[in-house]
Amino acid sequence: MNTNDLRIFEAVAANGSFTKAAEAMFTVQSNVTARIKNLEEEFGADLFTRTSRKVALTSAGETLMQYSKQIDHLMQEAKKDIKKFSQVSGNLKIGCIETTMAFKVPDILTRFTEAYPDVDLEFKSQMRSDLINDVINYKLDAAFVSAPINSPELEQLHIKEEQLVILAPAHGPELKELLTKQPLKIIVFDQGCVFRARLEAWLNAKGIIQYKSIILNSLEGIINFVEAGLGISILPAELIEQYYSGRKLKTHMLNKELGTMSTVLIYRKNVPQSRALKAFVEMY
Known part of the structure; x- marks a missing residue:
């Protein structure tokens, strides 16, 4: 027995005819007759009473009908659950x-x-x-x-891979001159920021250990402070090019070791x- 046998069984009961059931299931009458015969042999009971006019469910057929509907319901629920499981959510x-x-x-x-x-x-x-x-x-x-x-x-x-650049105000002293100012001011995020660590490493490599950190908690704030001439900073070049190219900023390239971030x-x-x-x- 398979679920298609049960669908044929239900079609015969619904139509009261093997011929009409075959039409409804898009098959031939001989297949319907064979499927019903197989079910009756498997369950050891007649499922339909046959007359010249129509076929009707026996008491055994009524019992199987209840189980058949339950099986159909469970199959539909299984399909829903499997489909739901297959969706990424x-x-x-x-x-x-x-x-x-x-x-x-x-x-x-x-x-x-x-x-x-x-x-x-x-x-x-x-x-x-x-x-x-x-x-x-x-x-x-x-x-x-x-x-x-x-x-x-x-x-x-x-x-x-991202390229980092030093940011400086567009108007004012060149970067080389800014680095000689005492104290040098850097505009950075708080401790733990990878950009701040790179900027401090770059300054240390140049022998600059005296500087004042102005700590901000927003990207826009850093851009505004550098543009206003309050200090220098470091950020990804692509970020500046795409979102801040119209701002009054100068960018300065770094060497590959400090300027490349993966x-x-x-x-x-x-x-x-x-x-x-x-x-x-x-x-x-």
Whole structure:
């Protein structure tokens, strides 16, 4: 017996005729007759009474009809559940640094939500060390951070290389002269910011250890302060070119070692991934 046998059985009962059941099931009468005969042999009982005018369910046929409807219902529910399971849905918490939040998240949201509309994406902006800890401690599903990552608990997927540039005001002294001012002012995010660490490393390489940090918590604030001549900063060149090319800023290239930043996507190793996280990782 298979489910198609039961559908034929129900068609005969509904139409009161083997001929009409065959028409309804797009088959031949001989097939309907054979299927019903097989069911009766399997259950060891007559399922229909046959007369010259019509066929009708016996008491055994009535019993099978109830089970047949239950089986059909269960099959439909199974199809719904399997279809639902095959769809990518759920919630993802993704971390990133401030510049990624401003520069990349809109594109990520657009591309991912178009492909997987049933997944809710939640983004959180933090310092690099906090992002790494939150992924390790299951507070985030994944995070975009700068390489290198030296944690045996994390997988990392290379995303892109970015070129960092020194930012200075467009009007005023040249960068070389600005670096001689006492005290030199730098416009940065708080401790733990990868850009701040690169800028401080660049200054130390030039023998500049005396400087004053003006700490801000927004990308727009850093741009405004540098433009106003309150200090220098460091940010990705692509970010400046795409969003701040019209601002009164000068950019200065760095050497490859300090000026190149690799961004990676990190997520936990050896932990079963949700379908949503797998889809997010596979997008890259």
